[in-house]
Amino acid sequence: MQGVSRIYPSSDEPALRDVSLTICRGEYVALVGQSGSGKSTLLNMIGLLDTPSSGELLLFGENLKGMRQRRRDAIRSHSIGFVFQSSHVIGSESVIANAAIGLRVQGVPLVDRAGSALEALEFVGLEHKRRVLAKLLSGGERQRLAIARAISTRPLIVLADEPTGNLDPSSRERVIQYLRKLNSEGATVVIVTHDREVASQADRRIEIRDGRLVLDSLTPSGRNISEVREEGDQVRTLPSSTPARGQFLRSLSDDWSDAFNALSSRVLRTVTLILAFAIAIGGMTAAIGIGSTTSNAINNRLAIASQDRVSLSIYDGPSVLNSGFEELELGVQRISEVPRVVAASYLFSAVAADVRITHITPTEPEPDAPLTLHAASSSYFSDLDIETYPRNASSLLGNAELGPLAIISTKAAEELGISFRPEYGPAPGSSIWVEGALVPVVGIFRPTADSAELSSAVFVDPDSLRGVTRAELKVSVRTEKGFAAAVAKVASLAYAPGDPGKARVDVGADIQSIRQEVSSDLGALIALLSLVLMLLATITAASSMYLTVQSRSAEIALRRAIGSTRWLVCRTFILEGLIIGAIAGLAGGILGTATTIIVSLIQGWPPVLPSEMAWVSFVLGVITGVVSAIYPAWVASRKDPAIAIRD
Numbered sequence: 241m242q243g244v245s246r247i248y249p250s251s252d253e254p255a256l257r258d259v260s261l262t263i264c265r266g267e268y269v270a271l272v273g274q275s276g277s278g279k280s281t282l283l284n285m286i287g288l289l290d291t292p293s294s295g296e297l298l299l300f301g302e303n304l305k306g307m308r309q310r311r312r313d314a315i316r317s318h319s320i321g322f323v324f325q326s327s328h329v330i331g332s333e334s335v336i337a338n339a340a341i342g343l344r345v346q347g348v349p350l351v352d353r354a355g356s357a358l359e360a361l362e363f364v365g366l367e368h369k370r371r372v373l374a375k376l377l378s379g380g381e382r383q384r385l386a387i388a389r390a391i392s393t394r395p396l397i398v399l400a401d402e403p404t405g406n407l408d409p410s411s412r413e414r415v416i417q418y419l420r421k422l423n424s425e426g427a428t429v430v431i432v433t434h435d436r437e438v439a440s441q442a443d444r445r446i447e448i449r450d451g452r453l454v455l456d457s458l459t460p461s462g463r464n465i466s467e468v469r470e471e472g473d474q475v476r477t478l479p480s481s482t483p484a485r486g487q488f489l490r491s492l493s494d495d496w497s498d499a500f501n502a503l504s505s506r507v508l509r510t511v512t513l514i515l516a517f518a519i520a521i522g523g524m525t526a527a528i529g530i531g532s533t534t535s536n537a538i539n540n541r542l543a544i545a546s547q548d549r550v551s552l553s554i555y556d557g558p559s560v561l562n563s564g565f566e567e568l569e570l571g572v573q574r575i576s577e578v579p580r581v582v583a584a585s586y587l588f589s590a591v592a593a594d595v596r597i598t599h600i601t602p603t604e605p606e607p608d609a610p611l612t613l614h615a616a617s618s619s620y621f622s623d624l625d626i627e628t629y630p631r632n633a634s635s636l637l638g639n640a641e642l643g644p645l646a647i648i649s650t651k652a653a654e655e656l657g658i659s660f661r662p663e664y665g666p667a668p669g670s671s672i673w674v675e676g677a678l679v680p681v682v683g684i685f686r687p688t689a690d691s692a693e694l695s696s697a698v699f700v701d702p703d704s705l706r707g708v709t710r711a712e713l714k715v716s717v718r719t720e721k722g723f724a725a726a727v728a729k730v731a732s733l734a735y736a737p738g739d740p741g742k743a744r745v746d747v748g749a750d751i752q753s754i755r756q757e758v759s760s761d762l763g764a765l766i767a768l769l770s771l772v773l774m775l776l777a778t779i780t781a782a783s784s785m786y787l788t789v790q791s792r793s794a795e796i797a798l799r800r801a802i803g804s805t806r807w808l809v810c811r812t813f814i815l816e817g818l819i820i821g822a823i824a825g826l827a828g829g830i831l832g833t834a835t836t837i838i839v840s841l842i843q844g845w846p847p848v849l850p851s852e853m854a855w856v857s858f859v860l861g862v863i864t865g866v867v868s869a870i871y872p873a874w875v876a877s878r879k880d881p882a883i884a885i886r887d
């Protein structure tokens with residue numbers, strides 16, 4: 241060092257003033273002085289954690305002025321080992337993982353790390369604790385682990401800042417021994433200490449007062465510097481800054497394992513973070529799902545509004561059956577006279593379980609596929625544009641004088657084993673058993689797409705249904721195009737003017753309210769909602785990430801101090817964000833889908849789950865995770881190790 245000074249920006253007084261000194265390879269130097277005199281500042285300079293405000297600093301002949309950050313990181317990582325006053329071990333990792341952290345920063349392959357780390361642990365007598373979590377170690381053991389961590393990379397220089405400060409006499413004794421042993425094996429050791437005895441172990445004693453070097457002398461037992469120089473001549477050279485081939489891939493896999501370790505060692509934080517993400521992404525996914533479901537429901541209602549059909553349910557179906565059809569026919573007649581109504585007809589449907597329909601005998605087993613039994617107005621088939629074969633078959637049903645008759649669907653004919661020719665009708669003489677009565681089959685029909693529910697239907701004349709106790713009665717009304725809603729409003733009243741509650745309109749919609757709903761621009765609303773949720777998710781996640789960075793200050797400082805580049809620190813946090821985001825994306829997708837289904841069920845709408853929902857939530861999760869980690873990662877990577885290490 242030549243004329244080195246350090247003035248901290250926030251302080252008027254220089255922490256170091258014009259310090260010039262030379263430390264030779266293999267020396268054992270004790271830095272002493274009162275509290276606040278500038279010892280740690282000087283040590284940080286030597287360790288490249290800090291830079292002089294003025295003056296020159298050379299390390300192994302290399303001038304540090306203007307040296308790039310990456311080069312400084314590389315020198316710290318390969319040539320310098322730090323032992324801090326508070327041990328700064330990573331409590332959530334095992335002892336051996338802590339000891340190997342410097343090797344990991346150097347990019348030493350995983351398989352080779354264990355050997356060197358174990359050797360370092362043996363050096364400090366901690367090999368038997370290698371699998372224990374570092375947080376379970378005693379204070380003295382932690383400090384020994386800090387020494388193991390510092391020496392596992394076989395550094396040329398070991399810098400120790402009051403390593404015995406918090407230790408009991410026997411632990412202190414051991415730490416001194418290890419440092420002495422390290423020095424005797426060739427390492428240059430510089431130790432900051434308040435402890436006279438520790439200082440007396442060194443070869444040389446440098447005293448700082450108010451930032452000035454006031455004393456620089458050999459200790460009584462100290463070796464002569466020139467002797468030491470000779471011993472230290474066999475040291476290795478400084479590392480090159482260019483990474484070895486294949487190092488990038490290796491370091492990428494290390495980054496992943498670091499990110500996983502960090503996440504799995506703080507389970508509660510990870511789960512809370514994932515939950516916060518998942519809820520937000522679930523909200524977004526649900527917004528997509530509910531949006532699609534809602535617009536589908538509105539579309540259906542709009543489609544119905546543009547239709548020309550109205551359907552009415554009549555409550556007292558069975559009593560109508562038993563009391564005669566006059567009232568029913570009158571009601572249907574009144575509806576058909578409403579302006580814009582083209583046709584109206586009724587349809588009875590017996591409860592399928594109540595009826596028995598067979599072919600040859602009344603007692604034989606029924607067909608496998610359940611058949612449904614109906615009776616309808618004679619105009620029913622023509623109103624619904626359903627073709628019967630022969631063509632006049634439906635008019636036969638309305639003729640009471642002909643007695644019981646049946647028209648059956650082609651599928652019902654197949655099920656019952658009744659032969660027919662598609663364009664002509666059933667084989668002459670065909671008959672079926674309906675509720676114990678023999679009924680001739682006079683026609684067949686093929687349901688249209690609109691009347692698919694009649695695919696297995698058997699139609700009989702209304703009188704044949706009299707014995708049935710449970711039946712649903714509907715009146716189908718066909719209107720001029722676009723008048724369904726208008727007719728729906730008056731249909732009940734037209735059917736039963738004295739008691740309109742008897743007939744309930746099933747379909748048909750209030751066009752006014754639909755207009756209002758559609759005009760509220762559902763799409764834009766959902767998009768806005770998603771955006772707000774996404775922002776919320778990102779802010780929540782970013783703040784949690786930021787707090788994490790704060791709480792991991794010591795760990796980050798340690799990583800930087802032992803030579804982790806800023807980019808490496810940054811990468812680790814972004815990877816953590818990515819992993820959290822991906823898991824939360826999957827969980828959020830499931831949550832959102834479930835919410836959509838539940839909301840649809842409550843509303844009675846068919847749920848619509850767009851296929852892109854699955855990957856959108858995953859991708860959103862990953863993006864949110866990465867985006868929210870960028871700022872905290874940047875903050876982490878910018879932490880000044882010299883300041884952070886003091887926290």
Ligand SMILES: Nc1ncnc2c1ncn2[C@@H]1O[C@H](COP(=O)(O)OP(=O)(O)OP(=O)(O)O)[C@@H](O)[C@H]1O
Nearest residue numbers: 248250251255274275276277278279280281282883
């Ligand atoms: N980052 C900083 N910003 C402002 N002032 C600082 C900073 N770091 C250290 N100082 C100040 O510089 C002076 C020297 O501090 P330093 O830590 O080097 O002393 P020290 O001799 O190691 O003290 P101790 O023995 O108590 O650890 C102190 O007055 C301290 O408050």
